[in-house]
Amino acid sequence: MMQDILKKKGWLSATPDGFQRTVLARGDVLSLRTAESLFHAGDDPGGIYGLIKGHLELHLAARGQSPTLAHIAGPGFWAGDFAAIRGAPRRFSILARGECTVLRLSRAEMQRICQEEPPSWRYLADLAVANLGLTLDFAEMLRRVDSIARVAAALAILAEDDAQGSHIVDASQADLAAMTRLSRGAVNAALNALEKRGWIARRYGGVSVTNPAALTDFVRHN
Numbered sequence: 111m112m113q114d115i116l117k118k119k120g121w122l123s124a125t126p127d128g129f130q131r132t133v134l135a136r137g138d139v140l141s142l143r144t145a146e147s148l149f150h151a152g153d154d155p156g157g158i159y160g161l162i163k164g165h166l167e168l169h170l171a172a173r174g175q176s177p178t179l180a181h182i183a184g185p186g187f188w189a190g191d192f193a194a195i196r197g198a199p200r201r202f203s204i205l206a207r208g209e210c211t212v213l214r215l216s217r218a219e220m221q222r223i224c225q226e227e228p229p230s231w232r233y234l235a236d237l238a239v240a241n242l243g244l245t246l247d248f249a250e251m252l253r254r255v256d257s258i259a260r261v262a263a264a265l266a267i268l269a270e271d272d273a274q275g276s277h278i279v280d281a282s283q284a285d286l287a288a289m290t291r292l293s294r295g296a297v298n299a300a301l302n303a304l305e306k307r308g309w310i311a312r313r314y315g316g317v318s319v320t321n322p323a324a325l326t327d328f329v330r331h332n
Contacts, residue, residue, distance in 0.1 A: 111134070112162055112163065113137075113213055115162055115163070115185050115186060116130075116160045116162060116185075116186060117130050118186070119185055119186025120160070120161075120185075120186025120187055120188060121160075121186075121188045121236065121237045121240055122160060122188070123186065124236070125233045126233075129227070129233055132227075133160075133223070136219045136222075136223065137214055137215040137219070138213070138214050139162070139211060139212070139213055140159075140211070140212050140213075140214055141210070142164075142206035142209065142210040142211075143206060143209060144206055144207070144209060145205055146206045147203060147204065148166065148189070148204040148205070148206070148212065149190070149203065149204055150200065151171040151199075151200050151201060151203050152171070152199050152200060153199065153200040154199065154200075155194055155196070155198060155199065155200070155217060156193065156194065156200075156214075156216065156217055157190060157194055157214050157216040157219070158188055158189065158190040158191050158194050158215050158237070159188065159189050159190050159214050160186075160188045160212060160213040161183060161185050161186065161187045161210065161212050162185060162211040162212060163209075163211040164184075164185075164206065164207065164208050164210030164211060165207040165208060165210065165280055166182070166183045166187065166189070166204050166205070166207060166210060166212075167179055167182055167204065167205045167206075167207045168180045168181040168189070168202055168203075168204055169202060169203040169205060170202050170203075171201070171202065171203070178288075179285060179289055180202065180289060181267075181268075182268060182280055182281050184280065188237055188241075189204055189241070191234065191237045191241055192238065192241070194220060195234060197217075207280075220234070244267070247263075247267050248267065251263035251264055251267065251290070252290070254332075256332065257290075257292055257296045257297075257300045258299075258303050258332075259329065259332040260300070261286060261290055261292070261297055261301065261304070262300070262304060262325055262328055262332070263329045264286060265279050265286075265310065265317060265319060266319075266322075266325055266326055268280075268281055268289075269319045277318065277319035277320075278316060278317075278318055278319075279316050279317040279318075279319065280315070281317070283297050283301070286301075301317065304325070308320065308321060308324075309324050309325045309328070310325070
């Protein structure tokens with residue numbers, strides 16, 4: 111099944127087999143077109159969504175003319191936990207970055223699973239904590255004054271392991287500028303500096319992290 115990627119990557123992969131089977135069996139698969147929304151900031155709480163194929167963009171609620179792109183996520187990523195658990199309105203918007211396939215577990219089904227198997231609440235709490243950690247990582251990235259360190263931190267957060275063991279960042283220079291709140295010129299200069307150190311390789315529409323250990327060590331100490 112194409113949903114099996116969710117058993118190999120991301121939050122669900124760290125939960126017990128029985129819980130995984132229940133979530134996959136009770137969820138429904140949705141297809142999204144490019145730029146189609148999964149949900150918008152302010153929407154009523156719904157379910158949680160696991161990305162099976164493609165990439166999703168997370169956008170903050172618009173504030174004037176500021177860029178809204180906050181994160182780009184690949185397969186294995188789950189979203190919607192904040193609203194679904196608390197019953198609160200959505201805090202951000204999620205759009206498809208190209209064609210995507212997602213698994214939706216409705217809030218009603220999520221609550222039903224937890225009523226039947228109370229320990230399931232723990233796994234949902236783990237999801238919420240993981241996404242809170244991601245939020246804190248981005249907040250820490252934005253507090254960095256040095257533009258090279260800020261871009262390096264963003265790349266470390268965004269890098270995905272692919273089937274070949276490479277670490278790919280599916281983000282353009284404009285995307286990185288929006289996420290880091292730097293000018294495109296500053297991002298370009300930072301990428302050049304990181305590439306000269308042999309830690310990344312620029313590619314069309316994105317970046318390959320060629321030395322993840324060195325990049326992570328730099329981020330940790332700068």
